[in-house]
Amino acid sequence: MEFSGVEGESEKLKAIFLPFITPSHLVPVVDIARIFAMHGVDVTIITTPENAAVFQSSVDRDASRGSSIRTHHVKLPHVPGLPEGVETINLSTSRDTASILFETLTKTLQTQFPQLFHQFKPDFIVSDMFYSWSVDAAAEFGIPRLIYVGGTYFSHCAMDSLERFEPHTKVGSDDESPPIPAREIPETALTATPTIFSREQMNWVKEFRSRKKGATESFASKSFYAFERTYEELYREIMGTKSWNVGPIFSWVNRDASDKSSRGHGKEVEEGWLSWLDSKQKGSVVYVCFGSMKNNFSGTQIAEIAHGLEDCGHDFIWVVGKIDEGQSKALVEEFEKRVEASKKGFLIWGWAPQLRILEHPAVGGVVTHCGMNTVIETVDAGLPMVTWPLFAEQFFNERLLVDVLKVAVEVGAKEWKTWGDFGNEIVGREKIAKAIDLLMGGGEECEEVRRRVKALSEEAKKAIQIGGSSYNSLKDVIQQMKTLKLQKLNPKVEEPVA
């Protein structure tokens, strides 16, 4: 479905998409690319063969349904220190390898960009925020650059407050809660979790924000207006940039079971989970998943999670991913045998078909690390959450869910961790069981939470329908790209309206 008129091939708007190579950046950027293609833009996604394999089947399906979309592979050169075939950054990638991989990829894309530009003749590019080189590349060829930025608007506004006012420098220790002149960010967001002021996290905030350097143009976000309207507006005001909110992106393009099952994984996952869920009562199961990086936990913490789940009194699916011997693998295997026998729980050791699990009627709640993708997917499914933030901007997302939107209860995690680091904090089994029971137990507080998240879910569904906020945003960004193209061809065409 195109937004306006039928265009000849020569007038078709063309775009290049440059996704980053971690699952949680790759998956949404590819979804956004597919949405643009679905709405009449000619799209080429550029990445390495291993990353392309993760989404190629979806791209092929879209192409067979009429979208003008394809993948173009770039091959990474052999570089000392980069193992053959390693093209993705995930939890098993060492820091050194991740850094060599990042540099190699950046250099390869940057060097090949002029040739890619001449081959695909894009009218604009959509780049992951991590590719700051694409600012100059786009400018050199005189085309607009949109960037994809992870995280909620809320978290970006909170980070802005932190950077602007540096509250962590005004207290004696990382555990003190300083007073924050926080503009419209609720004070709790910046004070209720003292560790977010730790110097370590502040360094991360600075580094994260510097990645967006040069992002003067705009970005397409992935939440939706009703989810964080105040902060969307505040973000634009603070950053002084345009921003189009086009979510929930995943539900816009992943329509059928095979789309949903293979998303982020490349192939469909075997369906033992489905018959298990089919045997459960409506809303009785809690789904526990800590994102694409999975078990970022020590053996002690994994054991506490297992006990907490066993003690909570509710049925569960736990996506354990891959567990090493040192992480209590034997204990979890024993645990699996027990909960399978009692039919209380189901463990997924690899990649979970999360979108399909979330939409299953037996699922009644989610334990999440507050990764932005999972948060929006869960809200769209109308499910309340237990929040257990771990790293990156997840503590801010927790405050948005718990304090502002009131669609979640917190497990009580306090320690912000560096990516890939287990940290020192252990969240005990009692806290885990208590939070899950509060969410799933059917008390009045929990019913209120459920009502609120259901209302948000309805807003999410409306957002991507014709005339909805995200639909209109997408229409607007495509129109602006068209106007800029025409303006380039004919400088007398009027400036697009901001």
Ligand code: UDP
């Ligand atoms: N995901 C999935 N199966 C898994 C783990 C993750 O489908 O077993 C998907 C999930 O649906 C989401 C993304 O991977 O779209 C994870 O992104 P999120 O922002 O939640 O967390 P991150 O991976 O960045 O920590």
